[in-house]
Amino acid sequence: MKLFKKLAASASALALLASGASAEISDGVVKIGLLTDMSGTYSDVAGPGTVTAAEMAIEEFGGTVAGAPIELVSADHQNKADIAANKARQWGDTENVDAFAELVTTSVAMAVFEVAKQQNKIALVSGAASSPLTNDACIPTGLHWTYNTRAMGVGTGSAVVAEGGDSWFFLTADYAFGESLQKDVSKVVEAAGGKVLGSVKHPFPASDFSSFMLQAQASGAKVIGLANAGGDTINAIKAAKEFGIVDAGQKIAGLLVFLSDVHALGLDTAQGLQMTVSFYWDMNDETREWSKRFFDKTGKMPTGIQAGTYSAVRHYLKAIEATGSDDTDIIVAKMREMPVEDMFAHNAVLRTDGRMVHDMYLAEVKSPAESSGPWDYLKIVRTIPGEEAFGPLSESTCPTK
């Protein structure tokens, strides 16, 4: 009887403790809603891999934070802004989702920003690239983690111009991201003394690039800049090879190329390609260890978007751990206060315009002879300091910075 009483007492004490600890966690659960492209053009660079990455971050916390369980829900937005906005709205309204994560494709990120603003929820953007997300289109709770088009322009654009590629023609994906990328790279090219001869917009997603490639060829530009991503970039590079554009002396500059794209193209086709990356698995012991665990789960090495999703979710959970709350304003303030420190970014800061500033890397694709095996694709040519890649805060046009 005594034992029973003791047990009951300790059980109720435990229950008190648990409820006390999670008093400030709304609904007693921290819920993250991850929206990504599960089956379309961006499913390789983002897609199911980002779900795995977010799960890995949650596992690090043992599935609970500040006494409350962490839940992850995910959905396929098919790269459509309306589907994403509806899903996000529903998650926020009926399923107590506290933060939206990943959000590849700029149009999706912008649509979810609209919902996040109305519901005062956090949006952890990893896959969308457009720099307006932390400029004109910024919201106080929208955090842009992995990269942006400005950083891509600074990295690849200036490197190509420095090698003598001073006249450019753009092949641009016909939506906000493509326009933003073209604009940012054009700025860098012109600042470095290069010229932009013209551009052509292609529908998103596209599979037949022949007519666009012929236009690019006819322009006579030394460099054909691909202001697109994912499957579009792969198809464009393949089309360029078929038309013998590279052999004829024009250079292809992929402005947003991922490790998975190099994997799909093969080293024969991709060798020598310069690309700006936010992350490469084979940089140090930490990245190798994490990437190996990722590889064991997915069978692929992580892209920057996937590693960035891990970092963003981890930092978000860190802030909840530190404050014991999941209130949006408290968490955003804490996330800004703490430096971002993990295998993806070191001593990086989250600025008031929502930009996470960390070092970027200029990489070159190895030739088949240099590569020692599968996934050994890149050599890092240069580390681009965060400030140089993303620009100073004073440059940001975000009204709430």
Added chain:
Amino acid sequence: MKKTFGYLILLALALAAPFVVYPVLLMKLLCFALFASAFNLILGYGGLLSFGHAAFFGGAAYFTGHALKAWGLPTELGILAGTAGAGLLGLAIGLLAIRRQGIYFAMITLAMAQMAYFFFISAPFTGGENGLQGVPRGMALGMFDLSNDRTMYFFVLAICLGGFLLIARAVHSPFGQVLGAIRDNEDRARSLGYDIERYKLLAFVLSATLAGLAGATKTVVFQLASLSDAHWHMSGEVVLMTLLGGLGTIAGPAVGASIIIALQNYLASGPFAAWVPVVLGVIFVTCVLSFRRGVVGELRAFIRRSF
């Protein structure tokens, strides 16, 4: 008497629904039910398979979005502007399309809708792939704040009920009877002295206008208009909804739309997320092969047989 009672129960259910089910999902359901019913007017009662109704749905969505966002019109006027725009578009496409029948009619509507799609993708006011986002919901009649989901639901319910009543009235009017006669035997209707082109055109424009009303309302609900509204997938989806629910029945398209929307919503975040088109395809094939009259059509036939 019995019928009135049934309708009253349905109305009571519709009024109580937002307190049980997520209102935004209900509003989506209502909008698509209206869209499918409008489509049924031309396919089920007019016998004309239009494969371009997304142009009216999406067009009205864009017109309304633009009117509310850029011109700052009140919500009701914005919806009316979108609906009127869709009606005009319907008149233009209808004038060309009704000169042909069958597959040629379907192809003309498809071609015109694709032209409209490419206009929407390249016109600056639609925002291309990004779509129009952040469309304000505004106030209804200057009194009710529509940013509240339940208030918005009753506003949408009123609009859609109006649409359904108009469709039911049109179908049961002499105009609807003539339309049915044209569907069943065009030559005979012509020999009876009816100007069938005029009837067809009127039905087409009416259908386009109501499809536009659905699209315009949808824009206000979701506060965005996007390319998927105007894409030919949408034209296909509405055919699917109508056939699944029951062609040429008043309630069928609404039932079909409910099934499809509920399925899409339910499957989107489960293990079948990437398989939604496949699941819908299987349902469609099953429906066409085994119960061709659709859910409501089969139900009606069953009741007639048994009672």
